[in-house]
Amino acid sequence: MAKRVSPELQTDRPTHVTDFFATDVDKVKFYDDQMTDNIVTAILTLGSEIWTNRRRTLVLERLLEEKGVTRDMIESYMPSDEDVAEWRTERDRFVTALMNPLMREASLPPTTDWQDED
Amino acid sequence: MLNRRTLFGAAAGLASAVATVFSKNAQAKVASADTPFDVQVRGRIGRLERLPTLNADSRNDFFTGVRNFRGDALLKASRSRFNQLVREAGMNPRDELSVAQIFEIVGDDPLINLESRVRIDAQRLAHKNFKASFENELDTYLTELEAYDNSGPGSLELDPDLKVPDYTRHEIHMQPGGYVGSPFAGAIYHYGTNAFYEARGRMNYQDESHAEMARQVPKPADGKVRRILDMGCGIAQMTVAMKEQHPQAEVWGVEVGAPMIRYGHMRAVDEGIEVHLAQRLAEDSKFPDNHFDIVTAYLLHHEIPAAASQRVIEEAYRVLRPGGIYVPIDFFTGSRRQPKNAYSVFQTWKDHRWNNEVWRIEYEQMDYFGHMEKVGFQVNRSGPNIGQVRSNAIATKPV
Numbered sequence: 001m002a003k004r005v006s007p008e009l010q011t012d013r014p015t016h017v018t019d020f021f022a023t024d025v026d027k028v029k030f031y032d033d034q035m036t037d038n039i040v041t042a043i044l045t046l047g048s049e050i051w052t053n054r055r056r057t058l059v060l061e062r063l064l065e066e067k068g069v070t071r072d073m074i075e076s077y078m079p080s081d082e083d084v085a086e087w088r089t090e091r092d093r094f095v096t097a098l099m100n101p102l103m104r105e106a107s108l109p110p111t112t113d114w115q116d117e118d
Numbered sequence: 119m120l121n122r123r124t125l126f127g128a129a130a131g132l133a134s135a136v137a138t139v140f141s142k143n144a145q146a147k148v149a150s151a152d153t154p155f156d157v158q159v160r161g162r163i164g165r166l167e168r169l170p171t172l173n174a175d176s177r178n179d180f181f182t183g184v185r186n187f188r189g190d191a192l193l194k195a196s197r198s199r200f201n202q203l204v205r206e207a208g209m210n211p212r213d214e215l216s217v218a219q220i221f222e223i224v225g226d227d228p229l230i231n232l233e234s235r236v237r238i239d240a241q242r243l244a245h246k247n248f249k250a251s252f253e254n255e256l257d258t259y260l261t262e263l264e265a266y267d268n269s270g271p272g273s274l275e276l277d278p279d280l281k282v283p284d285y286t287r288h289e290i291h292m293q294p295g296g297y298v299g300s301p302f303a304g305a306i307y308h309y310g311t312n313a314f315y316e317a318r319g320r321m322n323y324q325d326e327s328h329a330e331m332a333r334q335v336p337k338p339a340d341g342k343v344r345r346i347l348d349m350g351c352g353i354a355q356m357t358v359a360m361k362e363q364h365p366q367a368e369v370w371g372v373e374v375g376a377p378m379i380r381y382g383h384m385r386a387v388d389e390g391i392e393v394h395l396a397q398r399l400a401e402d403s404k405f406p407d408n409h410f411d412i413v414t415a416y417l418l419h420h421e422i423p424a425a426a427s428q429r430v431i432e433e434a435y436r437v438l439r440p441g442g443i444y445v446p447i448d449f450f451t452g453s454r455r456q457p458k459n460a461y462s463v464f465q466t467w468k469d470h471r472w473n474n475e476v477w478r479i480e481y482e483q484m485d486y487f488g489h490m491e492k493v494g495f496q497v498n499r500s501g502p503n504i505g506q507v508r509s510n511a512i513a514t515k516p517v
Binding site: 002004005007009010011013014015016017018019020021022023025026028030031032033036037040041044045047048049051052055056059109110111112113 | 172173176177179180181183184217218221225226228231232234235236238239240242243247253256257260264276278282284287288289292295296298299300301303376377380467468471472474
């Protein structure tokens, strides 16, 4: 049987939610070597971040062209202290999202039926 | 019921707070003349509100692309390799092998396991992206839902005392919290299934698949359609489509998941479509006997246990008037079950166990049409093919 959990939300407002049975899908591994599963997940995560950046760049290039901002101006931009701090936070989020799948410890073969959990 | 202007006034005071929340990304459009408290950070394309940030939108765009790739090139390559391995093992790919046999044959094959891994990851990562998008601005989006709860057209009935059956509490499709455990279950389901439809070559970003299905749902033989019920209506896409197809009819949707119908109600209000949504069980809808002309249930039966399915069929019979029709639209089952081969057993197991389609196997094994006939329906077992799922019985309550 799947594990029953309560929604964790930081609010006192009515959310109209109730307990649910959590899937154990994050524990399944398909390859003999679990790291192979993890690397596929990491690649997809990495791909999503790369595409996200590329898509944003495409938007920016369109807008910048309209506003007369040149590539030279972009290359020579000097970030402020505030920029550096904000980008560092975003970098750490990116690294965490990339590395977490590599640390997964899965154990269930794909033929496993549901198991009793406390 | 509060009128829109009242909500506009009440919500306007929150506009500055919301604008501050999103100030680093975009100006929230709040409390326009037509909507009570509509948080549209990045506007909308037709009926579809864009995701709250460009990053979330772009991640979703990527995972949608991955799902398309998986459903086409990767799936074809996986199937081809799979059948080759089955033949090399001295078996026939057309045979219905056991799950244990299949996984032994698949072993550590890189290509087949890549398809399995990518299927789960693309969906799981996309869901987490949606969840974070809305939960990161929890109060803002809860405010939006609250503002719509009591607005119209149409109505929303929530029942905090409803005893939610355990069988509805699973994270179906791996959706975080399932249909009952996240306040944003409706949004997660909506954006997630948009990718599902696209991967099958049937776009639904403007609810066009539901509109097409609603056009294909027949009328009762006498042509009278005054009241329609959509059971297990989810985010009410089919409910709304039925109302648009039958504008003169009173249209209801019932659904166990409060977060699902709150979101569905919000979308219906945005479109100015009058549907009535109630948090009730399909098998205990609370409507009078002989009340509806048409009852629909889109992709409900395969997500509930066989015993509950039987009760839903019985309830549909009870609330339909003589001559009324029950039109469940779902996967193949019973006598119309697709013949299994080794690869479909493999994919069905993964869908059941790891896509968390908990009740799918029960559904496929139940005597679906037989139970309809047992409760008194006259069943056309080869009803019109509606949508892409095509297991459509048209069940008529005898006059």
